[in-house]
Amino acid sequence: FTMDDGLSKAVREVFVRLHEEGLIYRGERLINWCPRCLTALSDIEVEHEETKGKLYHIRYPLADDPSTSLIVATTRPETMLGDTAVAVHPDDPRYRHLIGKKVHLPLTTREIPIVGDPILVDREFGTGAVKITPAHDFNDFEAGERHHLPRLAILDAHARLDPEGLQKAAVESTVRESVQGLPVSKARPKIEEQLQARELLVKVEDHKMALGKCYRCKTVVEPYLSPQWFVNIQPLADPAVKAVEDGRIRIIPESWTNNYLGWMRDIKDWCISRQIWWGHRIPAWYCRQCNEDSTIQTAPTTGTKRSYSFSAKATPIVALRAPTHCPDCGQHDFLQESDVLDTWFSSALWPFSTLGWPDQTSELKKFYPTSTLVTGLDILFFWVARMIMMGLKFMGDVPFRDVYIHALVRDAEGQKMSKSKGNVIDPLSIMGDYGTDALRFTLASMASPGRDIKLAEERIEGYRNFANKIWNAARFILMYAEGIREHVEIGDRSFADRWMFSRLNRTIQDTTTALEQYRFDHAAGYLYQFIWHEYCDWYLELVKPALQDKASTEARRTRATLIQSFEITLRLLHPFMPFLTEEISQALPHESTQDSIMIRPFPTRQSAWEAKDIEEQFAALERFVTMARAGRALLAYPPGARLNVFAAAKGPDERMSLEKLHRHLEQLSRASVHIADQATWPSQKVLRLVAEGLTIGIGVEGDVDLQKVLDRIVKQAAEAMKEVKRLEGKLANVEFVAKAPADVVAEHRQRIATLTHEQSMLASSEQQLRSML
């Protein structure tokens, strides 16, 4: 970014304003530091790794009574050279009386105080005494502040023992000479040896701990004392906590809310400076005249580091532009701060900086705040929380209403994908193999809340097939689209059309509701089910005969319905499969003025389409057809052979439905269908099949394997028997009948009745079959 770039302008504006309010300060603090990259690291840049280490128990003799000593435990014996105190718990009867006395710090000529600190010390852990090294440990730094202890840095920026620091820390010269210039890993055994030789090392035990490592180079990070820039975060965090507490911002799924609140309430000042090249350079300048003593020359060792920096004592001038002269000395020789900003500092401004802020643009008015932010959990704190804080601070309003936390996509082993780990699944390659829409649909369908996604190729392949299915349906429709189309009122449409519209209506409603609840998985499921298993499997099959005679009224009307319904379906599917739906919708017959599908309205529910009675009739048809097909498979009739199928309706309503749908029944079951009472069926050569209250008979012709059929019927009867026994068992329980809701009990009775009827039918089929064998 150039300095005139809008984003940079916003960053500088924010930096300067925060600084003016005292919310940005510069100071010497401990930060996570990579001794190899020579830069500060933010929390997100540090990876923690379980490591086997050692716990060293070291004896610190009392200064005025060397026969008595405190034993402290540490995982980092080399840092003891920088100790400036030993802490015990003020209420600990073992040590209480020692507070205020001094111990002699081994390997040095220093004496350091014993302090009481209830925060740092856990009485139960180790010996109950702990060393304080403010320059090399975060907690010790805090403890050092509480007790006004000096900070003795004994490591340099490369995490080597620093000769000057060792000198200042009054380390014995022999010790000093043996360790100076050594990296931590080499110095540690030397220190261990020295302590051993003086019999001050009480014991060494194995110890598990989590070591922080630089995300880039895997070097163990060091808490490092250096001048850095910070944001005083509490004044920004408080409003951001409130915004979520009072519901102005909703986190979805809700379970992450506590995570957010917990983190925000316990937030620490934000180190925003980085010692790297790439980034927004901090808008601060130092007068060379006034800060001569604070200038630190550093050799450009790697070629990526600037050659100077300033100590914590230096006085910066923070401004939007380079100052023309120094307000103190009037000189005009400046060096700009060499540090750049943490990348999340500018990211935090994204919701408004991208809209032109600090200018009051029309985009800013229109799009701030936005409705939903979709993001991954891993940056909830680093990005989302900071956008909320900065948005509230500079815009006076939340940057978004809903935060949708989506799942993390992991690799096949369930590992988190990361650039540095190299286990990234390349979306471009997946898209090449299966298509962009298939990948998108897969991710939507697997986006169940609170659960991560292990990307499974089989699922993607399945949705690739789904896309293919839609292509083929489109081909079918285009094939029959030619010709006059006649639009009629919904009530006058055919059975198939009315059923399909009723189902489409339901699908629109379900999909919309699911989207409103951020249940993309449910929405994808509804669409898949409707398009494949209702629209393609049943509707398109049902209308085929009508389309055959192209000139007929029925064909004219069906063509209109086909195109209308498919176009609506495509719009409904468009957010999930944008490319395919656009392509097909352009191919369908349409007005030349019609917009791209992406800006057409999303379908809405039409109550006129709802047809419960039609759906019930369809259910009867589906039961019949499925059973006829099963019978065909059971009797191993070839698909081409025409069957004779008898159907007995349960009542007059069903009989009417079946008669009305007679043509469809014959078409879909490829059979001659006879609707008649069972009593009138031929007594011989008819196989009876029963399921869900419907009984059909299939004419038995030719040489068929009746044994297979018998096995099936016996098995089905056994299953029915088992279920009846289970239900009767429950009904026999007086407590069940007394305490269960009446409708549940009634339902149980109803199920028994149905099953019993089924059983008797099966028994008669069985008897009949045995006689035929």
Place this chain on the structure above:
RNA sequence: GGGCGGAUAGCUCAGUUGGGAGAGCGCUGCCCUUACAAGGCAGAGGUCACAGGUUCAAUCCCUGUUCCGCCUACCA
């Protein structure tokens, strides 16, 4: 250490006012039936991790255990 999530068909995963266990892929059988074999039709397959508890009734609620994963933390 603390917190959170997961364990359901061979695999990847759905499944809430507790009451008959689902999908996709894979598998078996039949079928290239003029949209589609990346397909159609029909099937097989599950003591819902384990042990207790609450309840008339538990995949679902509670407790504990085992295993896996994530976040977080200074246990020196």
